[in-house]
Each structure stands twice: as structure tokens, then as C-alpha cells.
Amino acid sequence: MKFKVFLLLFLQCSQFVVLSQNPLVSEIKISGNKRTKTSFLERLAFVKVNSQLDSMRLASDVRRFKLLPSVASASYEVVPLGPGKYRVEYRVVENFAIIPGLNVSQDVNGDLAYRTSVFDFNFLGQNQIVGGFYRRNVFDSYGFFWEAPNLISRKWGIGVNYQNNVLQEPVFFQDNRDVNYKFDSRAFEFRTFYEHNFHNRFMLGLNYSRETYDFLNGDLTQDLPLELGLDRLAVIGSYEYNNITNEYQYVGGFRSIFTYSFTVGAQGDTHLLRSFFIGRNDFEYFKRFGQKGNWANRLRLGFATNDTSPFAPFALDNQLNIRGVGNVVDRGTASAVINTEYRYTFIEKGWFAMQGNVFVDAGTWQDPGGQLGDLIAFENSALFTGLGVRFIHRRIFNAVFRIDYGFSLTDKVNSGLVFGIGQYL
Template identity: 45%
Template sequence: MRKRLILVLLTLLYCFFGQAQENTISEIVIQGNKKTKTSALLKLSSIKKGATLDSLLIEEDIKRLKRLPSIAHAYYQVHQKEEGYQVVYGVEENFTIIPSANLYTTNDDEFAFRLGLYEFNLLGRNITLGGLYQYDIYSSYGINLRAPFLFSKKFGLALNYSNLTTEEPVFLENGTADYKYNNTSYELLGLYQFNFQNRIELGVNYFNEDYEYKRGVTAEGIPQDFDVNKLLFKLIYEYDNLDYDYQYVSGFKSTFNAQYVISTQNVLPDFIIWWNDFLYHARIGKKGNWASRLRLGLASNDDSPFAPFAVDNNLNIRGVGNTIDRGTGVIVLNTEYRHTLYEKDWFVLQSNMFIDGGSWRNPGGDFGDFGDSQNFRLYPGVGLRFIHKRIFNATFRIDYGYGVTEDATNGFVFGIGQYF
């Protein structure tokens, strides 16, 4: 009886360990990568050699790979071997040394552009390094370094320097004044990913603001020239559940950005500002993609002409012009339908129909300002997208927005990458 019991136990143990052996990952293979380091891709994988095969983790890895700037597309295969399972991750790489360009005009003959050159896969490790030049009446430039996986799969950092000079309208009760505005900033950010969908950025920005009066009305108590140093503490929290299939995107993403700005002088007050972008993308049939962005934001409600939220072509309302108004609160909805007109091999031509609408709270005003017709802008429009499927962010866009609200303008907005 005892011998029979021992035999049964041994049989059960054999079956158990035999099954465990069969479900074990014996090998992980990366194929298709030429520039991207295999070690850099394995570093991001949730599955490990010797662990139990888990299809959910594999699907998560594929989504993560497709989000990388170095990867255009990714897929997987699982092969059963005598010693366990071989998991193969196949990737199609992007070309990642990319120029960037933004250009816009309005019917007021405004003209401005921003040009840049970025490497999104430096050293084959998905490190971004690049710089930009901007002309908007004055010349500006900036340099950016971002290494999200520098220390581990979850922990990295970013360094940014910028010297931006623009002509900024300042809206006073008796009219508008134009200032030459310069912002020189140095920023350090720590980047941390809690898991596949949630990440955070924490950092500090030391910057100098220089305002120089050029023309227009003046008002008592509003300085014409001042130079002030400031310290900015930044928090960004992001939930990202977007899934990419070349030019098509589906899913939901939320990005919360909060900043606390301390001024070294009393010329401008300290203030808090936050905003949240909610993005929703949905596939419509085989060739359609509906995309929407809702931005909600508030700042300290100081009665100052230098309010932080701007109404601007390149930020929120296509066709509206260059910084035509400011506020201490913002509600903006951008929604558009993208449809693939032509696709062959690497090239895609998309049409785009959009509606951009938003409203702002006046400096020192109340929430009723959001319903004021003078603060509301509505700009429908159409556009085209020229897309290279195997070059990262290689979407050249051209949009024409036509205002239908009070004192509206219209104009073209050009750029690299989707508008949002």
C-alpha cells in the first residue's frame, strides 16, 4: 500500500514538473532590428527566459515596442521546443534622424516657422537628441536630450535648454501693446514608469523672462521693460492606453501637467498652473480614424495682462493666428476625422476634416467668461496628411482653418506630425 502511494505521488510530481517545463520560456529572440540594440529591446521586455509563458505579457510587450520611436511595427511568434517555448519578437525599424517643421500664415499676412533636426534612436537605445530653430519676427533656438530608459526599464532623465524670442501682444483695458519677449530656460526632469500604462515626470526649470515694450498702448502699473528670474517646479502624470497600427491609432490617453512658478521679483506674481489633455482615438471601418483632444486648464487668476494660456495657431485653434488672446483658464476641444485616400507600400495619403473650438477665462475674471461669446472661437477646416510609414513621425500636414465666430480670421497651418 505504501509503495503504491509513493508511486502515485511520484507520478503526480513528474506530471507537474513536466507541465511546468513545457510552459517555460527557453529562449527570447529579437529579429528585424539593425540599428536598435537587441539588449535595449530585451531590457524593456516583460517576459524573461526561464519564466512561465504568458500571452498577456507578450501582447503588452508588442504594444510597448510599437510606441518606441525606433519601431514602425512589431509582431511575435511562439515556437514549441523540447526544452520549452521560443518567443520571437519581430520588428520593423523606423528611420529616426528626422527633420521637423512647423509653418503657418493667416489672412493678416503673419508668417512664422520652426525647423528642427532630431535623432530619436541615439546609440541604438531610443535616446532622443536634437535641436530647433524658430523664426517668429525674432530668431530662437533650443536643444533637447531625452533618455527614458537611461538607468533601467523604468527610470530615465531629460535635459532641455531653450532661448526663445517672440513678439507678444499684451491685452490691456484700453487696447493692445506689443512686447519683445525673451525666455531663456534650463530644465532637468526625472522620468519614471510605474508600469506599461502609467508614467510620471518630476523636475525643475530655472528661467529668465525679459519683456521689452515695442509699441501700442500703455497703462499705469504695467511696466514697459523688466527682466526677472523664475524657478518652475513641474509634474507630469500620464496614462497611456493607445495602440498603434502604422497610421491608425486607437485607445485613450490622459496627460496631466502641473507647474508652480516662483518669481524672484514682485514685478510678476508667483502662480500655479495646471492642464489636462484627454485624447480619444477610434478606428472607423478599415480606412477611417476619428481622433479628439479635450484640454481643460486653470491658472492662478491674477488680473495681469501676462496671463499664461494663449489662443494660438500651433497650440489649439488652427487658423486663428499668432497669440491673439490670453487667459487664466482654458477649455478647448479638437476633433477630426482622418481617412486614408491612398496607401501603397511605405506611402499614405490621408484626408482630414476637423473642428477646433475653445473658450478662455479672462485674467481676474470668473467662470462665466467661458460662456462669453467674445471669448469663444470656432474654426472648422480641412487638411491633408502625407505619411511615410517607416520614418518616425514622418507625417507632413497641411490644414486650413476658417473661423465662423466673431472677428474671426482664417489661414493655413503646416507641420510635421499629427496636430495632436
């Protein structure tokens, strides 16, 4: 009898020691989310009820929440409830996630070009993205998007979009003929998303498009067509490594985003437009300096196998890579671009912040039909520097109105203002 009592006491003490050494999460509470559904945040969180209390997983959950478009900031607190039992309390500060957008610039003819859009980045309270755009750039374009990266599970999601892009495309040939075409692309796209872990995400999809090129003006010779048209089916994909942390307008860490498109089938006039591969990788590095400084860098490398076609995929453009250079002033089948800027917050009160920035943008392009050696040719390079200002709403996702003025440091005579929504880098 005494042995049984002793054994029972021993087992109870052992259980107490085990529980003390392996504290458990008995409750999870999430506060501060008004539009974002609690069930959605719980599904994304690594920490679950009855799991072991792990500070690394708690920190990972906070970082995961901060990457959501609907979350401006997040934190956690651990509250003891009893021996070996704790309550985890997540606190989030929500962004307003219904975002209008407006970009204004000059088109290739020197007239006004603009792009308006409205996107909800927290559709149904689950950080789904739904919205569309209208663009006037010589011609009219529009598009509609829906993406649900976590629709099926924490790791799996889907998305679809339709775009009708109509542009005046300057085409630059080896003998310097400058010919303008009307480019009309109507494309439907289906995507699947997979989040392997916190840092690694994949996307794979199909894109079906009907593309036409119609001659507008320029030095057209007999060996160039008046019009081209084809139906194209392409496999698209991306891989993102993300080790970014952010706190309102401040960003730190490293990210790499590789995107590609490979045409697997095409029907039509493919004399100049044929099946080819396009790949691009953005390497991004951010570092904070003190309380108000932020250094942002991007190295963008692109390569396409349509090296014999003048319809090259990589543009030299104000909004894409070199601030101040102009709107689609050149194209290439390979490119290397470096952007670096230092941002400093001068005003930061409540929901509003204002930053100033100084930047340097540099890039080089391979001519259509050229060689990779074109990338080191001086005449194919651009080097610009300048100053800018940012007006930031800290409670609205990506609500950054930017103004930059860039001017050339080489013999290029271009310079000018660049307006946009969102940080350039």
C-alpha cells in the first residue's frame, strides 16, 4: 500500500516537472483586427492551442502577420495561467487595405499618360486581392485581378486575371530604324500559389494571350511587316525568398524574386514573334540606420532568348528602372539595373509620415539581335541621380505618394519628374 502511494506521488511530481519544463499554450487571443478575420490569422499562425510555448515560433508569427497587406504592425505577449499553462496574446494594428492608385507620366508622343486603379488587399477579411486598373497611354488598356494565396490552406492558393494591354511600342532595330507599332495583348492567366515555409514561396500558372502588332509610323522597309498576330500559350512561374521585416514605412532584410515565362505553343505569324523564354531576378536588400534612416537597394537582372527579334521584353523606362530617363525610350533582350536610395523620415506623427530620399539609378541593355557584350557598351548604359519626397499614410497599405526628379550623369540629355504610388524600391 505504501509503495502504491509512493508511486502515485512520484508520477504526479514527474508530470509536474515535465509540464514545467514543457510549457503549453492553453489559449490564443488575437486583438486589434477589425476587418481581418481572426480565423484567418489563426490559420496562418505557427503556434496552436496545446502546442509547446516556443519564442521562435511566436516571433515567426509576428513577422508573418507583418507581411500581410492588412497589417501595419504586430506584437505578442505571453500571459501565465497556471503551472505550465500560458495564454498567447497577439496584437495587430490594421492597415486600411482598399487602395486607389494613380500614376501620371508622359507617353511616347509627349502627351499625358496615366493609370488609375482600385484594389482591395483584404477582400473577405482573408487578405485576398481583388481589383482592376484602367490605363491611358496613347491607347486604352484595362485589367481585372483576383488572388487568394491562402484560399485552400495555409500553404496553397489560387488566382486569376484578365488584361487587355494596348500600347504604342517603339521598336529599335540594329540599323537604328525607329518604327512604332500598336501592340494589343488580350491575356487570361491562371495561377497557383504554394508557401513551402515562412521564407520560400512558389507560383506556377498558365497564360493564354492573343497578341497583334499593327504598324503606326516610322521608317518601314520591305523586310518589315505591316502587321503581326499570334495566339500564345505560356507557362509562367516565380520563386520568392523573403527574409524581410517591416515596421510601418521602415524595411529591413533581404529578398530575392525570380520570375519567368516560357512559351510552349504559338500559332500565327511568327516571323519575328516566336516561342522564347523570359527570365528576371530582383535581388533586394534593405537596412535601417538609426531610428529614421532606411537604405534600399535593388539589383535587377533580365534575360530573354528572343535575341533575333526587335520586339524585346525589357524596357528602359521612368516607372520601371531609371528615374528621369523618359517613357519607354529603349528596349533590350537582356538588362542589368542597379537602384539604390537612402530614405530619411523628417516628419512622423500619428498616421502621417514624410520622407526625403536621394537616389542613384544605373542600367545597361543588350540590343535586340545583339550580344551580351552590349551590356558593357557605354552607349547602351544609363546613369541617373536625383532627389525625391514621400508622403506616407501609415495606416493604409502601400499608401506612399512619391515624387522623384532624376537627371543624367552621362551624355544623355533626359531628365524629369516621376510620380507614383508606393515606394520605388
